[in-house]
Amino acid sequence: MRILAIETSCDETAIALLEIMGPREAPDIKILGNSLFSQAHLHAEYGGVYPNLAKREHQKNLPPLLELTLNQASKLLGNPVSKLGKSVDYICVTQGPGLEPALWTGINFAEELGKKWQKPVIPVDHMEGHIWSVLYKEPTRIFNLQFSIYKKSKKLELPALALLVSGGHTELVMIKDFGKYEILGKTLDDAVGEAFDKVARMLGLTYPGGPKISKLAAQGRTLNTDSQGPTLVFPRPMINSGDLNFSYSGLKTAVLYKIKNEKILETTPIEEVAMAFEDAAIEVLISKTRRALEENIEDIKTVIVAGGVSANKYLKSEMQKLINTFDNIQLHFPIGSLSTDNAVMIALAAYINIESHSLGTIENIQAKGNLSF
């Protein structure tokens, strides 16, 4: 089945054309075209994403990205671009959660294209996209054009527990079956990616701050190997709350207090501050995942960690250590380029939905900023 996917929920404009076949737990995936424009550098001066700027940028960038994606596919398939529209089975687009002005640009663009090509347009939940991003396993960069052969994915067994960690979300989700999701716990205030971005700003680093903090923290860990252990320790909010919810605003405030009131940056290397923050942020994620596994151990065959923060190397290594303490649980992370927002994951989630519910045409898709499982 051929699916054209459009993603505009936040500050990445992305379009991908995929051919997917086979069983939902291990589909064969061919990326025919994939293009993405990140606006992150444009939002950097606002310290976060500015919705109206995001909307204008999506509007400007969708037409050239479609052209780019179709040109890639045309080269791979040896078919003229003019014939590609006909060969597509579904157009899918992110409906939410996200910034509504940004979501609407993608939806309007998808619906116009649907009319032009006379193809059904189906809405996709962005968080479902993050979950199913783990199905594509090819470790090489996906932006080059060598993907003319199908890549077989590793079998993903359900039920699965998903830890979704991004700029807007921190949640533990039980996936009992394809399309059946239950939120076990979530953040009561800030998301973990948001905390990374805000702390980065306090440290004078530009948006998005997650990758920059992560790099500094890794350097901090090497600096720290000869000392007696870290001198700076931040709180682990809600680590002993007895449930599966999270809170990251207190951690952010604790870092702010140390920087503003105690002026720690005058005496402590920035790498150590980044490390102390990352240690606290990740320890809570690991601890809550352990709890969720212990509470549902009979059921869970797979753990999925996805969303932008899943690119974090320290989270990856700590999660692997945790999973090693359980028998027979598989761990899935997305490949690097699919951890942050992209359109490949939206096509994958659409495939899962189409195969699960045999969807028909859906009229008048509405943007849903707060869409949730």
Ligand code: KG4
């Ligand atoms: O999933 P995503 O691209 O967008 C949302 O749906 O929110 O996630 C973006 C978030 C940002 O907060 C960014 O700072 C964070 O993911 N992020 C990271 C890393 N790479 C991206 N956080 C920690 N460590 C990283 N390596």
Ligand code: ZN
């Ligand atoms: Zn996302």
